[in-house]
Amino acid sequence: MSKTILVTGGARSGKSGIAETKTLQLGRPAIYVATAQAHDAEMAQRIARHQARRGDDWTTIAEPINIVQTLARTDGRGPRLLDCLTLWLSNLMLADRDWQSAGDALARALSAQRSPVVIVTNEVGSGIVPENALARAFRDAAGELNQKIAKVADEVWLAVAGLPLKVK
Incomplete structure (x- = not known):
């Protein structure tokens, strides 16, 4: 049976680290679905720091738009971490995509997953x-x-000051 975990928090709250820990607790190796795009040098450095922190337990798939298809393609291959929902939303909005329909499709897809999915959002x-x-x-x-x-x-x-607080 699948499990969906949402980790939210403000900027620099520790949500990605918390989500990475929760994902690896669900199994190894894990898949990291990255929605960020390196449009400038500063963002490229942020992405590189995230990748270096994760280490060898992760396979990274860069997917800025088609995360529902990526989740379907990776289902059954272990836990997945989707980081992050708000960057995905930005990507959809900037591409003039219907984010409401995409969000509905994601909600339906999460319910159908066999492998766990941990999602980071701001x-x-x-x-x-x-x-x-x-x-x-x-x-x-x-x-x-x-x-x-x-x-x-x-x-x-x-996530608050690097500490996880269970809401649901």
Whole structure:
């Protein structure tokens, strides 16, 4: 039976490290589905630090858009870590894709998985109201998507100062 775990938190809250630990507790080797894209040198350095931290227990699949297909293709091959849902949302929005339909498809796909999936997402609703329309649209979309995935998740964890707090 599959298990879906959602790990959320603010920037630099420790959510990726917590999610990596939870994924490896579900089995080794694990698959890391990376949604980040290195559009500049700083992002390339962030990606490299994440990869170096993970080590040999991981196979990385870079997939910025088609994560539902990637989950289907990797199902049965061990636990998967999807990092991160909010970067995926950014990718969808910037590509002018229907993020609501994509989120619905992801929620359905998670329910059908045989192997566990751990998902990292950013909690973006705790800060100030953004001043521009695109940022407000992203914040609203991230909140909706996080709620949709939290609803189908078996567990939800909030990362605070590197510590996991079980929410569901």
